[in-house]
Amino acid sequence: MHYVIHAYDYTDEQALDRRMAARPNHFETARGLKANGNFVIGGALLDPEGRMIGSMMVVEFESEEQLQQWLQNDPYVTGRVWEKIDVKPFRPAAV
Template sequence: MKQYVVTAYDFTDNNALNRRMEARPAHLEGVKLLKHHNNFVAGGAILNDQDQMIGSVMIVQFETETLMQQWLKNDPYVTGQVWEKVDIKPFRQAIV
Protein backbone atom coordinates (compact mmCIF):
# COMPACT_ATOMS: atom_id res chain seq x y z
CA MET A 1 0.00 0.00 0.00
CA LYS A 2 1.04 3.58 -0.61
CA GLN A 3 1.40 5.71 2.50
CA TYR A 4 0.67 9.41 2.87
CA VAL A 5 1.18 12.00 5.59
CA VAL A 6 -1.76 14.38 5.75
CA THR A 7 -1.16 17.69 7.52
CA ALA A 8 -4.31 19.78 7.82
CA TYR A 9 -4.82 23.17 9.42
CA ASP A 10 -8.23 24.33 10.59
CA PHE A 11 -9.99 27.49 9.53
CA THR A 12 -9.27 30.33 11.94
CA ASP A 13 -12.62 32.12 12.05
CA ASN A 14 -14.55 32.49 15.32
CA ASN A 15 -16.66 29.40 14.60
CA ALA A 16 -13.79 27.10 13.57
CA LEU A 17 -13.42 25.26 16.87
CA ASN A 18 -17.19 24.81 17.14
CA ARG A 19 -17.31 23.23 13.66
CA ARG A 20 -14.42 20.93 14.63
CA MET A 21 -16.19 19.80 17.78
CA GLU A 22 -19.44 19.20 15.88
CA ALA A 23 -17.71 17.14 13.19
CA ARG A 24 -15.34 15.34 15.57
CA PRO A 25 -17.53 12.32 16.47
CA ALA A 26 -18.17 11.51 12.79
CA HIS A 27 -14.49 12.08 11.95
CA LEU A 28 -13.39 9.68 14.72
CA GLU A 29 -15.91 7.05 13.57
CA GLY A 30 -14.36 7.36 10.11
CA VAL A 31 -10.91 6.85 11.62
CA LYS A 32 -12.16 3.66 13.29
CA LEU A 33 -13.30 2.41 9.88
CA LEU A 34 -9.96 3.35 8.34
CA LYS A 35 -8.19 1.42 11.09
CA HIS A 36 -10.47 -1.59 10.64
CA HIS A 37 -9.60 -1.65 6.93
CA ASN A 38 -5.86 -1.16 7.62
CA ASN A 39 -5.82 2.35 6.12
CA PHE A 40 -4.99 4.27 9.31
CA VAL A 41 -1.39 4.18 10.54
CA ALA A 42 -1.28 7.04 13.07
CA GLY A 43 -2.73 10.44 13.70
CA GLY A 44 -3.84 13.12 16.08
CA ALA A 45 -4.57 16.77 16.65
CA ILE A 46 -2.18 19.69 16.23
CA LEU A 47 -2.42 21.94 19.28
CA ASN A 48 -1.71 25.62 19.82
CA ASP A 49 -0.01 27.10 22.91
CA GLN A 50 -3.32 26.97 24.79
CA ASP A 51 -3.74 23.23 24.03
CA GLN A 52 -6.62 23.94 21.64
CA MET A 53 -6.96 21.81 18.53
CA ILE A 54 -6.00 23.78 15.42
CA GLY A 55 -5.35 21.02 12.91
CA SER A 56 -4.53 17.38 12.36
CA VAL A 57 -1.77 15.07 11.23
CA MET A 58 -2.61 11.63 9.89
CA ILE A 59 -0.57 8.90 8.31
CA VAL A 60 -2.82 6.82 6.09
CA GLN A 61 -2.28 4.10 3.53
CA PHE A 62 -4.31 3.13 0.49
CA GLU A 63 -3.83 0.94 -2.56
CA THR A 64 -4.06 3.98 -4.83
CA GLU A 65 -3.94 7.75 -4.57
CA THR A 66 -7.45 7.84 -6.02
CA LEU A 67 -8.77 5.85 -3.04
CA MET A 68 -6.96 8.19 -0.67
CA GLN A 69 -8.47 11.24 -2.38
CA GLN A 70 -11.96 9.66 -2.21
CA TRP A 71 -11.57 9.14 1.54
CA LEU A 72 -10.29 12.70 2.02
CA LYS A 73 -13.05 14.46 0.10
CA ASN A 74 -15.66 12.61 2.20
CA ASP A 75 -14.05 13.08 5.61
CA PRO A 76 -16.29 15.07 7.98
CA TYR A 77 -13.48 17.55 8.63
CA VAL A 78 -13.48 18.38 4.92
CA THR A 79 -17.23 18.31 4.33
CA GLY A 80 -17.81 20.19 7.60
CA GLN A 81 -15.37 22.96 6.68
CA VAL A 82 -13.01 22.23 9.58
CA TRP A 83 -9.81 21.84 7.57
CA GLU A 84 -8.91 24.93 5.56
CA LYS A 85 -5.48 23.89 4.26
CA VAL A 86 -4.57 20.27 3.60
CA ASP A 87 -1.09 19.18 2.56
CA ILE A 88 -0.53 15.59 1.42
CA LYS A 89 2.87 14.04 0.85
CA PRO A 90 3.93 10.50 0.04
CA PHE A 91 5.35 8.82 3.12
CA ARG A 92 7.37 5.70 3.83
CA GLN A 93 7.38 4.33 7.35
CA ALA A 94 10.83 3.36 8.55
CA ILE A 95 11.38 -0.26 9.43
CA VAL A 96 13.40 -0.42 12.63
Protein backbone atom coordinates in the same frame (compact mmCIF):
# COMPACT_ATOMS: atom_id res chain seq x y z
CA MET B 1 1.46 3.58 -0.34
CA HIS B 2 1.61 5.53 2.91
CA TYR B 3 0.67 9.21 3.09
CA VAL B 4 1.19 11.80 5.81
CA ILE B 5 -1.50 14.43 6.09
CA HIS B 6 -1.17 17.75 7.88
CA ALA B 7 -4.51 19.52 7.90
CA TYR B 8 -4.94 22.97 9.42
CA ASP B 9 -8.25 24.23 10.73
CA TYR B 10 -10.04 27.37 9.69
CA THR B 11 -9.41 30.22 12.11
CA ASP B 12 -12.77 32.02 12.10
CA GLU B 13 -14.82 32.35 15.30
CA GLN B 14 -16.99 29.31 14.48
CA ALA B 15 -14.06 27.02 13.59
CA LEU B 16 -13.85 25.21 16.93
CA ASP B 17 -17.63 24.75 17.04
CA ARG B 18 -17.55 23.13 13.57
CA ARG B 19 -14.65 20.89 14.66
CA MET B 20 -16.48 19.72 17.76
CA ALA B 21 -19.72 19.13 15.82
CA ALA B 22 -17.94 17.05 13.16
CA ARG B 23 -15.62 15.25 15.59
CA PRO B 24 -17.84 12.20 16.40
CA ASN B 25 -18.37 11.48 12.68
CA HIS B 26 -14.69 12.08 11.92
CA PHE B 27 -13.72 9.57 14.64
CA GLU B 28 -16.25 7.06 13.29
CA THR B 29 -14.67 7.42 9.84
CA ALA B 30 -11.20 6.95 11.37
CA ARG B 31 -12.37 3.79 13.16
CA GLY B 32 -13.58 2.47 9.79
CA LEU B 33 -10.21 3.27 8.24
CA LYS B 34 -8.46 1.47 11.11
CA ALA B 35 -10.70 -1.59 10.73
CA ASN B 36 -9.83 -1.69 7.01
CA GLY B 37 -6.09 -1.30 7.67
CA ASN B 38 -5.90 2.21 6.19
CA PHE B 39 -5.31 4.19 9.40
CA VAL B 40 -1.79 4.05 10.86
CA ILE B 41 -1.70 6.92 13.37
CA GLY B 42 -3.28 10.31 13.81
CA GLY B 43 -4.25 13.02 16.21
CA ALA B 44 -4.78 16.71 16.82
CA LEU B 45 -2.17 19.37 16.12
CA LEU B 46 -1.97 21.80 19.04
CA ASP B 47 -0.85 25.39 19.45
CA PRO B 48 1.51 26.34 22.33
CA GLU B 49 -1.52 26.78 24.63
CA GLY B 50 -2.81 23.27 23.87
CA ARG B 51 -5.71 24.33 21.62
CA MET B 52 -6.52 22.15 18.62
CA ILE B 53 -5.46 23.86 15.38
CA GLY B 54 -5.48 20.94 12.97
CA SER B 55 -4.77 17.27 12.51
CA MET B 56 -2.01 14.89 11.48
CA MET B 57 -2.65 11.44 10.06
CA VAL B 58 -0.59 8.70 8.51
CA VAL B 59 -2.77 6.56 6.27
CA GLU B 60 -2.19 3.75 3.81
CA PHE B 61 -4.07 3.33 0.54
CA GLU B 62 -3.40 1.30 -2.59
CA SER B 63 -3.71 4.39 -4.77
CA GLU B 64 -3.89 8.16 -4.54
CA GLU B 65 -7.39 7.93 -6.03
CA GLN B 66 -8.54 5.89 -3.00
CA LEU B 67 -6.89 8.42 -0.69
CA GLN B 68 -8.66 11.32 -2.42
CA GLN B 69 -12.01 9.53 -2.36
CA TRP B 70 -11.75 9.08 1.42
CA LEU B 71 -10.42 12.59 1.99
CA GLN B 72 -13.15 14.33 -0.02
CA ASN B 73 -15.78 12.60 2.14
CA ASP B 74 -14.17 12.98 5.56
CA PRO B 75 -16.43 14.93 7.95
CA TYR B 76 -13.63 17.43 8.67
CA VAL B 77 -13.56 18.28 4.96
CA THR B 78 -17.31 18.28 4.33
CA GLY B 79 -17.90 20.12 7.63
CA ARG B 80 -15.42 22.90 6.79
CA VAL B 81 -13.08 22.10 9.69
CA TRP B 82 -9.88 21.74 7.67
CA GLU B 83 -8.95 24.79 5.61
CA LYS B 84 -5.50 23.79 4.35
CA ILE B 85 -4.60 20.16 3.70
CA ASP B 86 -1.08 19.05 2.83
CA VAL B 87 -0.70 15.43 1.66
CA LYS B 88 2.68 13.88 0.97
CA PRO B 89 3.79 10.32 0.19
CA PHE B 90 5.43 8.83 3.27
CA ARG B 91 7.90 5.99 3.74
CA PRO B 92 7.99 4.52 7.25
CA ALA B 93 11.46 3.82 8.58
CA ALA B 94 12.36 0.16 8.86
CA VAL B 95 13.89 -0.01 12.33
